[in-house]
Amino acid sequence: MTNHTLQNAGVRSPADASLRASAFRPFYFLGALYAPLLVAAWLGAYLGLWNLPTGEVPLKLQHGHEFIFGFAAAIIAGIVLTALPSWAGTEEIRGGRLMLLVALWLA
Numbered sequence: 001m002t003n004h005t006l007q008n009a010g011v012r013s014p015a016d017a018s019l020r021a022s023a024f025r026p027f028y029f030l031g032a033l034y035a036p037l038l039v040a041a042w043l044g045a046y047l048g049l050w051n052l053p054t055g056e057v058p059l060k061l062q063h064g065h066e067f068i069f070g071f072a073a074a075i076i077a078g079i080v081l082t083a084l085p086s087w088a089g090t091e092e093i094r095g096g097r098l099m100l101l102v103a104l105w106l107a
Helices: 003-008 024-046 059-088 095-106
Strands: none
Touching: 024 059, 024 095, 059 095
16 A cells, blocks of 8 residues: 555554654653652652652652642643544644643653
């Protein structure tokens, strides 16, 4: 099958499988990387191996705070940015605009 035939059949080419192709891809990927790193950092601080800059938040609550605003926010952003365009009948955010949103989450 040629690439043109694949597009007509609804099959995407391998080039469309990048992180920039759909919003769920970078947010799910980074969320999945962030969660175990967060657990390891928190567990090390909880066991007294190192200190985390927790500010006014007690260490036991810091884990929940980071889980909600870090990991869960990435997964929810991926879901909403992927599903909302189909619900609203608009175009999905891709490419450079998507990478800007990912950079904002990383910041």
